[in-house]
Amino acid sequence: MIVMVGGILMMVQYFIPHQYSQAVFNSYTEWAPIVGAFALILGVGSLTRVHSHKIRRKAKNWQYSWAVLLPLFGMPVFALLLPQSLAGGMEEPSIFHFLFMHIQVPIQSTMFSLLAFYIASAAFRAFRAKSALATVLLLAAVIVMLGQVPIGEVFGRWLPETGLWILRYPNLAAKRAIMLGVGFGILATNLKIIFGVERNWLGGAGK
Amino acid sequence: MLNLDRRWIFLAIGVVSIIPFLVGIGMPISTTAEVESIFDYVNGLDKNDAIFISFDYAPGTQAENTPMGVAVMRHAFYNDVPVFITSYFPLGHGMAIEGLNYVTNPAVPGFYQRVSFEEWAVFREAGITDKDELVIAWENDGNVLPEGAMGWVFEGRDFAMLGYAPLFHLVILGMTASIEAQYPQDIYENQLYEMPMLREHKSLREISLALTTAGSSACRSWIVYGREKVGLPVAFGVTAVMATDYFPYIQSGQIIGQMGGLRGAAEYEVLLAENGITASTDKAFRGMDVQSAAHMLIILLIIMGNIAFFAGGFHKKTAMKGRG
Amino acid sequence: MRKNWIVVPALMILLLLLPALSVAQSDDEILTPVDDSLSTVTEPQPVAEEQLVEPDPGLDVPGAVTVMDKENDAGDLLLVSFEQPLYTDGIFAYNIYRRVAGEETWNLVEVIPADEPPEFIDGYDPEFPISPGVLYEYRIASATVDEEEFFGSVFEAEVVSVGEIYHTGKTRVLIAGGLFIFLIFYYFGKAQRGAKMYLRPIAGIEAIDEAIGRATEMGKPVLYVPGLSTISDVATIASLTILGRVAKKIAQYQTPLMVPNRDPIVYTIADEVVKQAYMEAGRPDAYDPDSVFFLTTSQFAFVAGVNGIMMREKPATNFYLGMFWAESLLLAETGSLSGAIQIAGTDAVTQLPFFITTCDYTLIGEELYAASAYLGREPKQIGAVKGQDSCKAIIMSFITLALLLAIIDLVAGTHTLDWVRQVITMPIVD
Numbered sequence: 001m002i003v004m005v006g007g008i009l010m011m012v013q014y015f016i017p018h019q020y021s022q023a024v025f026n027s028y029t030e031w032a033p034i035v036g037a038f039a040l041i042l043g044v045g046s047l048t049r050v051h052s053h054k055i056r057r058k059a060k061n062w063q064y065s066w067a068v069l070l071p072l073f074g075m076p077v078f079a080l081l082l083p084q085s086l087a088g089g090m091e092e093p094s095i096f097h098f099l100f101m102h103i104q105v106p107i108q109s110t111m112f113s114l115l116a117f118y119i120a121s122a123a124f125r126a127f128r129a130k131s132a133l134a135t136v137l138l139l140a141a142v143i144v145m146l147g148q149v150p151i152g153e154v155f156g157r158w159l160p161e162t163g164l165w166i167l168r169y170p171n172l173a174a175k176r177a178i179m180l181g182v183g184f185g186i187l188a189t190n191l192k193i194i195f196g197v198e199r200n201w202l203g204g205a206g207k
Numbered sequence: 208m209l210n211l212d213r214r215w216i217f218l219a220i221g222v223v224s225i226i227p228f229l230v231g232i233g234m235p236i237s238t239t240a241e242v243e244s245i246f247d248y249v250n251g252l253d254k255n256d257a258i259f260i261s262f263d264y265a266p267g268t269q270a271e272n273t274p275m276g277v278a279v280m281r282h283a284f285y286n287d288v289p290v291f292i293t294s295y296f297p298l299g300h301g302m303a304i305e306g307l308n309y310v311t312n313p314a315v316p317g318f319y320q321r322v323s324f325e326e327w328a329v330f331r332e333a334g335i336t337d338k339d340e341l342v343i344a345w346e347n348d349g350n351v352l353p354e355g356a357m358g359w360v361f362e363g364r365d366f367a368m369l370g371y372a373p374l375f376h377l378v379i380l381g382m383t384a385s386i387e388a389q390y391p392q393d394i395y396e397n398q399l400y401e402m403p404m405l406r407e408h409k410s411l412r413e414i415s416l417a418l419t420t421a422g423s424s425a426c427r428s429w430i431v432y433g434r435e436k437v438g439l440p441v442a443f444g445v446t447a448v449m450a451t452d453y454f455p456y457i458q459s460g461q462i463i464g465q466m467g468g469l470r471g472a473a474e475y476e477v478l479l480a481e482n483g484i485t486a487s488t489d490k491a492f493r494g495m496d497v498q499s500a501a502h503m504l505i506i507l508l509i510i511m512g513n514i515a516f517f518a519g520g521f522h523k524k525t526a527m528k529g530r531g
Numbered sequence: 532m533r534k535n536w537i538v539v540p541a542l543m544i545l546l547l548l549l550p551a552l553s554v555a556q557s558d559d560e561i562l563t564p565v566d567d568s569l570s571t572v573t574e575p576q577p578v579a580e581e582q583l584v585e586p587d588p589g590l591d592v593p594g595a596v597t598v599m600d601k602e603n604d605a606g607d608l609l610l611v612s613f614e615q616p617l618y619t620d621g622i623f624a625y626n627i628y629r630r631v632a633g634e635e636t637w638n639l640v641e642v643i644p645a646d647e648p649p650e651f652i653d654g655y656d657p658e659f660p661i662s663p664g665v666l667y668e669y670r671i672a673s674a675t676v677d678e679e680e681f682f683g684s685v686f687e688a689e690v691v692s693v694g695e696i697y698h699t700g701k702t703r704v705l706i707a708g709g710l711f712i713f714l715i716f717y718y719f720g721k722a723q724r725g726a727k728m729y730l731r732p733i734a735g736i737e738a739i740d741e742a743i744g745r746a747t748e749m750g751k752p753v754l755y756v757p758g759l760s761t762i763s764d765v766a767t768i769a770s771l772t773i774l775g776r777v778a779k780k781i782a783q784y785q786t787p788l789m790v791p792n793r794d795p796i797v798y799t800i801a802d803e804v805v806k807q808a809y810m811e812a813g814r815p816d817a818y819d820p821d822s823v824f825f826l827t828t829s830q831f832a833f834v835a836g837v838n839g840i841m842m843r844e845k846p847a848t849n850f851y852l853g854m855f856w857a858e859s860l861l862l863a864e865t866g867s868l869s870g871a872i873q874i875a876g877t878d879a880v881t882q883l884p885f886f887i888t889t890c891d892y893t894l895i896g897e898e899l900y901a902a903s904a905y906l907g908r909e910p911k912q913i914g915a916v917k918g919q920d921s922c923k924a925i926i927m928s929f930i931t932l933a934l935l936l937a938i939i940d941l942v943a944g945t946h947t948l949d950w951v952r953q954v955i956t957m958p959i960v961d
Contacts, residue, residue: 014296014701014704014706015697015698015701015705016696016697016698017603017604017605017694017697017698018605018606018694018695019605019606019607019663019694019697020694021605021694022694024603029374029380029381032374032377033373033374033377035574036373036374036796037373039794039795039796039799040795040828041411041795042795042798042799042825043792043794043795043796043798043825043828044795046798046824046825047824047825047826047827048424050821050824050825052805053821056866060843091395095565100301101301101305104266104298104565105266105269106302107831107832108265108266108267108298108832109267109269109270109833110264110286110478110832111267111831111832111834111835111858111861112267112268112857113270113515115857115860115861116220116224116501117216117217117220117221118860118861118864119505119860120216120217120219120220120501120503120505120508121213121216121864122860122864122885122888122889123505123508123509123512124211124216124508124509124511124512125512126888126889127509127512127513127888128512128513128516129513129516129611135342138509138513141509142509143500145505145506146502146506147876148251148447148470148498149470149495149498150234150235150236150495150496150499150503151234151499151500151501151502151503152499153232153234153235153237155238157237160237164239167450167451167454168458171451171454172454172455172458175451175452175454175880176455178878178880178895179455179880180898180923180926181896181897181919181923182878182880182896184711184897184922184923185769185878185896185897185899185900185901185919186685186765186878186900187711187712187715187919187922188715188764188886188900188915188916188918188919189765189768189769189900189915191712191715191716191915192769192911192912192915197719197911197912197915198768198772198903198912206719213868217703265829265830265831267830267831267857268857298829384657385657387657388657409656409657409658410655410656410657412655422856422857423856424856424879448881448882449881451881452880452881456703
């Protein structure tokens, strides 16, 4: 019921510019971050529960649970509780800034860079010209890949220009078609949720 | 060959990524219309305009996204265009700070000398807020531009580091009415209402461009809540994987241009260098050599894989289960 | 059958009638010069006696100020225009001052350069907002380059700002949205009345049972990743819907299940969904609360965690259903390394190529949303899928029409496509 009333209310609110309607919307935009912040508490609670459970029971690889819990609670302490005289705070120079720039940033960059290796592995393993369409796909992929890098221009201007043409026309048409389909899928799914047709996401509350 | 251990492939990628980075070939890059349109647009702005540069990405995509934000920031500083710097994500907040620090780092060629908000408070209180007048007054006060610096950038006049705010799509919506209501102060706790750049540009209606450098679909929020609500011009700087997704937005005119991946950032650096805004290109341009080598290797691997596939007679067998 | 074919063209004709409605709409964002002859106030009178500065010869002051209520607003905008002076030499800009009628303090609300049209929308400045129902007074000064001001008379606004109940600029959206919603509900009802509707088989959805059976036979767990987005993302909701059905089957087979989550809210809902599924399967005792867990909100930290789970636990079946970003290849390739059968589904177009190359089955775009209908086979769900298809049929018809018009324009030199575009496209409304 809450979802239905809220959903219909916001749909109707979109078409009503009156100040009372705006007040409703403004109230929602003020409440949304508050609700989101409380949801974070749930997540942190779950993570803490799972890993403290593992530590207590000395489950397999329980040592790594400390590696999860210590930074989880340590970073807020360094950022918010530690005084600046003791290298607290979030700005440089502080422990928080050091840990962020020298541990978190390199680790995240490293994880993303793994994609390059995995792409190469997937390219070798799975990109096969098994049919006519697959062959066309491969050729287009090669042209676009070479067109995107400077070495492609060594083969001639036609390569990057063809790659751009592929991106600007056939690719655009296909992307637009998928976006339209996805858009209608979103519309239908949202209507199902608002009007109570789809209730599985509510879990037990949906019955 | 089909059973080639993946680790050989990983090793090959590692080698071709490292060697061009160390050797530095510097192959030329031609620019595309999508990037040139952003460049031309920013080039047409001046000190009476203001732009947003939003670092809407996490550290994972910083190799592609940071050079984009840095390049446009340099361009804006060169033209004395005030820049509001924001971020969609908490981790992007750190990326935004690092981007600004890079542009104002004396160790980096072509840096801009940063003046903090407190340092020029006296001039502000005296009513000197116009950029040209401020530079004259600042230098007449005995401040000398360091050697190698491209110019002065004053906090609150040339840039404001607003940073991250939760539920950023709602923040964008709120900024269509008032920027100060969403950001009463910047990350250094300077009051925004005291900043001349905010006094002159109070809401997104008065902003000339929002550049979002994004590694996720966060960039769409700027179109939905900025462009479609108040007509805010938007430009994208997205990863190469996402760039193909947003060509429809270029074609429909909803964004003025797009920098796609490292190539897009490299093109912008080339345009800056060609137009004398920077002395030379930067990290993105250097990274294109690595990308060239990596792409060639991947194409080689595809060819090798197909040769092995056809030579082994696998194409004659029935298709693998579920691949259709 | 004949009846069904008529529906789409009939709806096309209805949509083509849109111009008749849009003609009546005004173009809100473009100010037109005010015609004094139409104004109800024929001769604006100065309200207060002011000490008028004798204008410098050649530096004249603006004339009458006309104020109108802006349409389609929240009572916070006014359209203000004024008569430019006869002699504009030396005038650099016009400074617009405003105050609440009866108060003392004037506020500078706008500065209009002399070479721009003498009109603006007042109320955009957040420092000086317009309040609904409040009467304002305006006074305009001609300003020189040296910021010397020469003030005109004070004019009281003829109207107050009023909020409108309906935004006429969004009529096109209302019509199109209403039409699409009507179609979806029409097919809802039709399906509930027992009409048979064909859905083409999708290999990925049909393989779900088989994939779960494989995990049961091997005695290994099933890994279900409901995407990395928040609950506000429809792909996540679609994924949780499928999770409910998958969890029910898993409960029946008593296969271990692992559902790592990136978002705390999604975690709580996924937990409820799985718990409910086990109850519906009649096995509430088999539900393991630790099977659904929150990992981290950091994208790549989450991927690293899931990859670790895949390499350690070696699940036999991996489901990747929901919204994914750059980490999709990392997940799928690692899953492939671990030897699991993989079923993916996402509406993130950029990640589809990675899933297609590394997974056994992939649900593309809206197939993810339709999966719930396929699995449950409930009439309303199937009706919704058919409703979506009919909406797409309308769009396809428009695209075909636009293509034909573009060709006609190219050949005949006409501008019919521009006309249709003007009719259908909604301008910036605020």
